[in-house]
Amino acid sequence: SSASKSREYAHHGAPMFADLTVSEMKAVRAYLHEIPEMKLTDARSKSLKKNSILLMELHLPRKHEALRALDRGHAKPPRQARVVIMFGNQIKPNITEYIVGPIPFPNYHEVKTFKGSKPVLFESRPITNVEYAHLENKLEEIATKAQKLIYESTGGFSYTNCTNRCLTFSDIAPRGLAPGQRRTWIMLQKFVEGYFIHPIGFEVLINHQDLDPDKWTVEKVWYNSMYFDSVEELIDKYESGEVEKFQLPVHDDNDLYSTYVPRGQSNTPTNIHGPKLVEPQGHRYHINHNFVEYFGWSFAYRVRSSAGLQVFDLRFNGERIAYEISLQEAIAFYSGDTPAAMQTKYIDAGWAMGSSTYELAPGIDCPEIATFIDLHHFFDTDKPVLHKNALCIFEMTTAMPLRRHFNSNFQGGYNFFGGLENTVLVMRTTSTVYNYDYIWDFLFYQNGVVEVKVSATGYIHATFFTPQGLDYGTKVYNYVLGNLHTHLIHYKVDLDIAGRENSFETLDLKYVNFTNPWSKQNFIVQSKLQRNEHKTERSAAFRFGKKFPRYLHFYNPNDKNKWGHQRGYRIQFNSHAHSVLPKGWKEEVGISWARYPLAVTRHKDSEATSSSIYTQNDPWEPVVSFEDYIRNNEDISNQDLVAWVTVGFLHVPHSEDIPNTATPGNAVGFFLRPFNFFNEDPSLASKSTVIVRPGQDGKPKIQRWTPEVIGHCVTERPFSYNGTYAGV
């Protein structure tokens, strides 16, 4: 049958999207290291003036080649790797990306260029472990000079020679004010559990552009709301009394402030376990390597080391709904009164957020019944790194019906009751981008709905409290300001609604006013559907702050459902996002995708991502600029369309963000919902439905397709239902 063929092809094609294996990574590294001209050396060796691999990940096949395998069962194209190499050991250092293949026995490498052949500035590279080591040395030097000041200000903390009164630091990005700079504001923090919310009020601007760390310089120091051109200037003025000394409150080791240690009371017990999920009859989903099936769904997944979780070849009952749904970027732009605060514009792909997928804790990060899956990353390393249990897949109940109806007879009885529990498959990873933890979810509902969601938790990025800081946030501790910021997340949604050729329209309502046809002296006002096909990329790029259409409808103009409607899906937003900077203002150029809650482009293999790992450290002239994708304003009618979705929220920290931002209320995302794609709700295929009808004998007759009793761990009582509501 065509359904089983479709399933076979989907399964056959899924490995095209699988991340590089350990042996593949090793083979690629070995191949490149054997090329003499590359002069590659270890990433973790101390020098910055060297050539080394920064990042290695799967390079996706071109879509039309992949589709030959997925749609017709043809041979899969050879696997390739994308490798980012830092060439620091040459007169004009640069970053070059290569495509290396075929894997697992590579024999070629080609330079991968960016649109317009833009070169990648060496200064725009992500920061590495080695560069951090040198920065730490520099900080040691600075902190040693300022040792007395720091010690006095903090009541005994120091950066070096410390035991339980140590300091650590956070570095701010972007690293400067213009392309080519590498000047980083760094703030010192007490090195205690939850150090992110322990800034001590000492910030320093280090220029570390030179590849010789001995040439690095301190450009500014900020202390007690004052700026100094050097550590020496600060110390002189501090000693001479020209600078007002300040002192943090006495450090209290018993203050649990930044820790997770429980404190406080509740009226009901929490020292016993709460409700847990069990699967009394086992999993109802299949996982085969990176290929997942659940109910009508099938898809492949991977986790890019650069930007994270991706879903490919998403099908329902064998029909494709999306070729790709993938996380592109996550940013948090801050405001504040200290130089570190006002400089903070985190653009997390630049920190390889896809590789910061750490172990998931069973029962906390995912239910105990989840399937936990290992990931491997190759970023800033000399060998592949195993991230154990870093992805989880599980089915859960939402404790809610998917549909239910009580069909009253309005006489104390009923015609029937029907219901189906709402269960959902969840695929989850996290990215711990230093202080913050993002939880990335894809949810697959039985009725053809997909939910894509990000939840925010972890520590806030906080800076030293100053009274002026209250314009930019909330005091959350004696000396700490929680700085306001906006989280924006960008997703690529390459919908292929039952095929590649799709169109896009929006639906709005408009009042119509006409004579009442059954009472001519009266008028009727009612809402009428206004369909508006958006035929060009510009007309389908919606700006924040402008009117946003009610329904966003992607459909196949060449395919209709049983009732004559174009088969489609719509995107429904769940977001509180808004612009973070005026259009075109400096760093805003680097995040031009963030202008649009939704933009629709014509698919191009060369427009694979909306951001890059280089935007963080050069947002001013980014090598990947989303605006370029819509600038040519292509026709998007009956084309292969890609929807680009921005979600997010304003976060004004408050006392309840201590110790961490909590997930309730801090989740945003979007739904993909069928809109005349099927002929009826496809969850009708579920055998978990229960129907109750009054029997001849007056007793309820229960019709179901699942075992009556589930097992003694869950309940020994069979399902029961009465249906009457009787006078008493």
Added chain:
Amino acid sequence: SSASKSREYAHHGAPMFADLTVSEMKAVRAYLHEIPEMKLTDARSKSLKKNSILLMELHLPRKHEALRALDRGHAKPPRQARVVIMFGNQIKPNITEYIVGPIPFPNYHEVKTFKGSKPVLFESRPITNVEYAHLENKLEEIATKAQKLIYESTGGFSYTNCTNRCLTFSDIAPRGLAPGQRRTWIMLQKFVEGYFIHPIGFEVLINHQDLDPDKWTVEKVWYNSMYFDSVEELIDKYESGEVEKFQLPVHDDNDLYSTYVPRGQSNTPTNIHGPKLVEPQGHRYHINHNFVEYFGWSFAYRVRSSAGLQVFDLRFNGERIAYEISLQEAIAFYSGDTPAAMQTKYIDAGWAMGSSTYELAPGIDCPEIATFIDLHHFFDTDKPVLHKNALCIFEMTTAMPLRRHFNSNFQGGYNFFGGLENTVLVMRTTSTVYNYDYIWDFLFYQNGVVEVKVSATGYIHATFFTPQGLDYGTKVYNYVLGNLHTHLIHYKVDLDIAGRENSFETLDLKYVNFTNPWSKQNFIVQSKLQRNEHKTERSAAFRFGKKFPRYLHFYNPNDKNKWGHQRGYRIQFNSHAHSVLPKGWKEEVGISWARYPLAVTRHKDSEATSSSIYTQNDPWEPVVSFEDYIRNNEDISNQDLVAWVTVGFLHVPHSEDIPNTATPGNAVGFFLRPFNFFNEDPSLASKSTVIVRPGQDGKPKIQRWTPEVIGHCVTERPFSYNGTYAGV
């Protein structure tokens, strides 16, 4: 201690909010029936020219009296009932509401008047069982006259003398075009499972204003897109060929279209049970009659027969956050091409939606582990009606951490991992308003967040398909149009943030542009908080379609948290609502609350609800008009404030609404989130936290406050965590 006193008082006061018991209802009925002047007779007796009780429910005590009990432990005010009596047996029939007390031994009754002493038109009363019986008689008469036409058009269905080819009907409201009318459009439907989506294309307008059903008249008939002044006219023209005959497609008894019967395939098993919730160590919440405690939370609840679920005296750790949060109204305004469709403006309190709380199915409507609670209603009845298991309360896991952080050491190890699972208490009822099923949820999170949510499911309200209907919806079956409509839900949120005196401000962002303090040739642009206190009711009434503020902040101007910030809560919307009619247009006057996503008023006992059971049948001159509450534009600074919240969504039906609208994506609501109310996240009191630190021996050291192994039904493996991400 003050905390235990607070708990004692809360518990003491909760019965003030408990719904009437069966014996209380019986006592009130008996008391009123014994008053000769009332001339009360049975509600279910056949006549319409009679005096009878329509509805009886608890009448809430005045707030300042209730607070004496809740805050100081004083005696509770006597319980009272609100009784709605229909006086049909008099020259000028009317509706009068009475307050009857004291309960359970009533000895007084007082007329309860509406603002401005507006009388309640008899024609605005909800429809009753008896009136339906007469309407059915009338329909029988009509259908008998048109028997041949109906039989031919439907391929064998008839309204009378039928066995398995019967018809039923749906009646539309409002019932006319102006106050004092009672003219109802009724549409015939096949009486099969899911008859709501089987309109046969025969609609009739019956004038049933007269209390003598013999005087009821047919005013219009609609058949095959044509209007007729009488059944006779239709029949004549049908027989003479002046009317084009139409025929429904042949009825197929095996077409499962409108049923719940499973059909179709899925790739993974659904004939076994999916994941289920268990409570291996029992409930972690307490329920004592209508008083509920969970974690720091306590509250009382009731379910008004008129409008549904209400929460009272909501406290966290003994401090009040809200005096009342309650459902007020749910409307669905439709568009369409048939007279029934264009007339449909359902205003569900007028159908006593609070009393349509039918039995909840374990495992479908609520998890099997839920506590199921009976409700009693007294609406259109002669004795209290038991609604078994109509409310449920349960704790669930969201399968998500409330907070988590992996604190990497960036060297393949970690400083610590911490996490707390997100569990939540859910209180749920449903309202089956004829075809639709609303699921009403209150969710109480451990971090002081409350979520109020409505999910929509059940059958769509569908009308007969005509080609012009496509301007107003989607064809979902051979001869059926799913009509577009908007759901709007109104909530009263009487926040009392740590006391009655509260203020309201909104927070927005504004760009500021200034010289970079550490690089004078550059400028910084960043967002600054703009606080705007709204001091009057008008300024705090936000219109749909206008700019809506980012943060809505209710705070106690007389109380600060530890860090000097006003203690507050904010409302966060999760909604896609919009206006349904131009302001002031006919029926819009009856739902003036629907103009505002948020309005803030000064609390008044006399402004208890924003709608009434009379609005449905007289939306043109409603006795309760929300606009009246803000018209006097009172000062709302440092006052007892009430927030009125409208949420909702546009529903353009689509094929996947067959057989029912599904809940995924069809939920809207709002969060109440602490904003500097606490000094830190109150969920820190949970002992379910897990902290993992690397031990001296290199092995993870797990710190927890709950048993390691939960029980063999859940998992026999103790919690484990590794934390390293090692090169391989």
